[in-house]
Amino acid sequence: NTVLKIENLEVSINETQILKGLNLEIKEGEVHALMGTNGAGKSTLVKTLSAHYDCVVTNGAITYKKKNLLDLDVAQRANEGIFMSFQSPIEVPGVNNSYFLKTAINEKRKYNGLEEIDAMEFLKNVKEETNKFNIDRKLLQRDLNAGFSGGEKKRNELVQLLMLQPDLILLDEIDSGLDVDAIKTVANVINSMLDGKRSILMITHYDRLLELIKPDFVHILNDGKIAKTGDYTLALELDEKGYEAIGIKDENK
Numbered sequence: 696n697t698v699l700k701i702e703n704l705e706v707s708i709n710e711t712q713i714l715k716g717l718n719l720e721i722k723e724g725e726v727h728a729l730m731g732t733n734g735a736g737k738s739t740l741v742k743t744l745s746a747h748y749d750c751v752v753t754n755g756a757i758t759y760k761k762k763n764l765l766d767l768d769v770a771q772r773a774n775e776g777i778f779m780s781f782q783s784p785i786e787v788p789g790v791n792n793s794y795f796l797k798t799a800i801n802e803k804r805k806y807n808g809l810e811e812i813d814a815m816e817f818l819k820n821v822k823e824e825t826n827k828f829n830i831d832r833k834l835l836q837r838d839l840n841a842g843f844s845g846g847e848k849k850r851n852e853l854v855q856l857l858m859l860q861p862d863l864i865l866l867d868e869i870d871s872g873l874d875v876d877a878i879k880t881v882a883n884v885i886n887s888m889l890d891g892k893r894s895i896l897m898i899t900h901y902d903r904l905l906e907l908i909k910p911d912f913v914h915i916l917n918d919g920k921i922a923k924t925g926d927y928t929l930a931l932e933l934d935e936k937g938y939e940a941i942g943i944k945d946e947n948k
């Protein structure tokens with residue numbers, strides 16, 4: 696069952712074409728890793744999927760759960776079960792984190808015809824999930840991302856993931872700047888969420904995360920397209936030999 700189908704996608708940022716006819720299909724339960732040199736357009740792809748205002752789609756189609764994704768706004772995409780972890784999450788001073796999360800959950804529930812979660816049940820769920828993965832709950836009492844360290848932002852996103860239970864998870868370098876223990880927590884949370892239905896598209900440069908979360912497919916983005924696709928061994932080969940040796944031109948050089 697296909698969850699996400701991207702066909703001939705062309706995307707520009709500030710009138711510069713970044714994606715140049717990209718094709719990608721993700722089925723239920725699959726884990727896809729997206730790799731590529733700096734500036735290849737990896738973030739542009741996931742930003743486009745989450746309707747980021749920087750990204751202008753000039754051609755192609757994106758189908759998500761049989762719907763035209765491009766017809767859905769940011770909130771609708773979230774409510775349809777897409778979760779995006781940004782490379783640098785925004786800080787929202789003055790908005791309590793716990794309140795924000797509860798609101799997001801209730802928006803999604805309402806959109807899907809469910810009743811609001813009651814405050815006690817919300818707290819109980821947060822407690823259970825954070826205990827399971829040893830995540831400090833104090834983050835929830837603070838303002839959203841305000842003054843959070845890199846590691847705290849990522850842990851906070853893990854809490855959001857666990858509570859929102861999305862169907863398609865987009866991770867943009869969630870492991871960057873994390874210590875080994877935090878990377879393990881990320882992997883534990885992600886692996887616990889792999890239930891054969893939920894799908895993941897993860898951008899990473901680091902093979903440590905890929906060792907812990909074995910992707911079914913590894914794609915290399917180059918010159919605005921998927922230039923190479925393989926299984927987990929492609930990431931290992933890349934780590935060992937580098938981009939040039941596997942025939943990918945590094946446009947930064």
Ligand code: ADP
Nearest residue numbers: 708709713732733734735736737738739740749
């Ligand atoms: P990656 O995530 O693979 O490192 P990005 O998708 O972030 O690459 O960037 C792809 C290209 O788009 C780069 O050349 C980058 O400089 C450019 N780019 C990204 N965001 C902007 C922006 N807001 N304005 C102008 N150019 C941008």
Ligand code: MG
Nearest residue numbers: 732733734738
């Ligand atoms: Mg980058």
Ligand code: MG
Nearest residue numbers: 737738739782
């Ligand atoms: Mg990036």
